[in-house]
Amino acid sequence: MADELILYTNPMSRGRIARWMLEETGQPYKMEVLDYATTMKAPAYLAVNPMGKVPALRHGDAVVTETAAICAYLADAFPQCRLAPPPGHHLRAPYYRWLFFTAGPVEAAISNKALGFVVPPERERMMGYGNITQVMTALEQAVSRSDYLVGDSFTAADLYVGSALGFGMMFGTIEKRPVFEQYWQRLAARPACVRAKELDDALVAQQKAGGR
Ligand SMILES: N[C@@H](CCC(=O)N[C@@H](CS)C(=O)NCC(=O)O)C(=O)O
Secondary structure, eight states, rough: OOEEEEEEOSSSOOOOHHHHHHHTTTOOOEEEEEEEGGGGSSSSTTTTOOTOOSSSEEETTTTEESHHHHHHHHHHHGGGGGSOOOOTTTTHHHHHHHHHHHHIIHHHHHHHHTOOOOOGGHHHHHHHHOEEEHHHHHHHHHHSSSSSSTSSSHHHHHHHHHHHHHHHHHHHHSOHHHHHHHHHHHHTSSSSHHHHHHHHHHHHHHHHTTTT
């Protein structure tokens, strides 16, 4: 029997990205929906992720946390879905590059922007992302090259980077540059993305109806 997949999530979280990735694989999965500040911080879940944050994924005996790692893990676990270049392939270079760039510099730059923190110019050298203008310029160049970040087909890197752009533009932490919008709209039209959004939106509505 195939190892069971369980997504620990909340529909109003980065868990939406992991859900989209699961939908792209087409594999059956279960969900454990956790509440902020209660079940997310309970010992049972801290045993899964000591950070008490979502998402996390269990696959049989394996546990993976960090949204980018979950996406990369699932792409490799189900190679038949062709959501990543094969290990060792030269296209792993842009694949890793943009996944890590987004989980590191992009995430830090937009979080700091949301908090109103601007890196003093004399400290940019020691900040992994330099400044947010440099980060956005690099991202703009990356998504302008072709329809996809890696070769000429969709990968987990597009899913993760596209989600960061989509959520960033929605929350106002990333400016709406035309190339960002075109790239995101193309990805958001994917059937798995639409399905994941509908499922999570339904969960949000259910939570609101239940007063949560
Ligand atoms: N670096 C983590 C961040 C996860 C994260 O911060 N999740 C938020 C929701 S989007 C969370 O669970 N917050 C609950 C808390 O910190 O109490 C990732 O990329 O998955």
